[in-house]
Amino acid sequence: MARNKAFEPEEKLEKAKDLFWQKGYNATSMQDLVETMGLNRGSIYDTYGDKHTLFLQCLRSYADSTFEDYQRTVEEAKSPIKAVEKIIKRAALRTIAEGRTCMGVKSAFELASVDEEVHAILKENTTNIVTVLKELLKKAQKAGEVSAKRDPAVLANFIVSNFTGFWQSYLVYGDPELLQRQAEFLVKSIKK
Amino acid sequence: MARNKAFEPEEKLEKAKDLFWQKGYNATSMQDLVETMGLNRGSIYDTYGDKHTLFLQCLRSYADSTFEDYQRTVEEAKSPIKAVEKIIKRAALRTIAEGRTCMGVKSAFELASVDEEVHAILKENTTNIVTVLKELLKKAQKAGEVSAKRDPAVLANFIVSNFTGFWQSYLVYGDPELLQRQAEFLVKSIKK
DNA sequence: CCGATTTTGGAACAATCGTTCTGAAATAAT
């Protein structure tokens, strides 16, 4: 009946994601996308819709894969508190290694206050991570590894907020050692 | 000899600042600025230079006034540790009250990685606040109000990073109570 | 009042924005 798509939509979406991630939404033009994705203008509109819709798909893809990364980190841990520690260390490591600021954080500060769809994606993603941490902290409290006086919800949000703080710190100073020490202090704060 | 300026440059800069603050750099157009500042195109270019130069002046103005606000907060405090507490509480309060995300944080994530001038302004401003906190923490350590084991530099950077975390938390959840509790936990973390 | 200098509103600029459309080439199933 018809010709097949000559490209892998997910693979090209990955390229779009990389570009949006690097430049931000407003600073990325459709021309940039055409060149980076190596796709025709029409093909982009046919496959992904307009620029905004394309961006939402990229953001969702980014959010999902980071969440999956945190989930994998949890699975490998030997105890609840070790899992929390691992997640924090992993966040610090990603900040240093990725070479550019978390797409979620960038998008939050650029768009979340004026774009309800972006806000919804980021809120859901944040809640997912917070929920994982909250459950781990509850278990850690039962095991006596975290003070029972603390509210797990506050602790979990505190940790996730600190991840944004990691990006800010590294963006301004680019000092891996400082970041590591901040992460270590965060772990200590949670434990005792 | 010549006609005087019919407007107060600083007053109009304030309006530009408000607009950049609200919309971000890339999403603010020159047309927006003309309308919001109530000034002629030519007058803007004559007085402030091009869009980018105007933005830098706005950002500097914002950074200076927030730093002054923190300095005032310190002066009113009765002890070093109280001053640190006050600064943290004040940051949380501002997050809740101002209705829009800190211009410094927004600009950092939108521009700092590609705009060296913006990066320099923000780095200097951050260093200023970190320095104030560091001195206060040293004094607090001498007074036995903060554990001497901690590195004041790490603590100070940890606190400032948490301010960015405050904005993220409030941007995503808009929950004043949660933020207050995060701030309280931050204070506790520093003290013990 | 006069001459110098600004402000002002708006026209004009080339460039780019996101988006749509065209028409021809390519490829799939019938």
Added chain:
DNA sequence: ATTATTTCAGAACGATTGTTCCAAAATCGG
């Protein structure tokens, strides 16, 4: 081979981007 659908390169769209320029009005010091 025919037909249906997609890809492709690029033209074209009106709108908007940042910036410059111009002539007229306004206001100052002498």
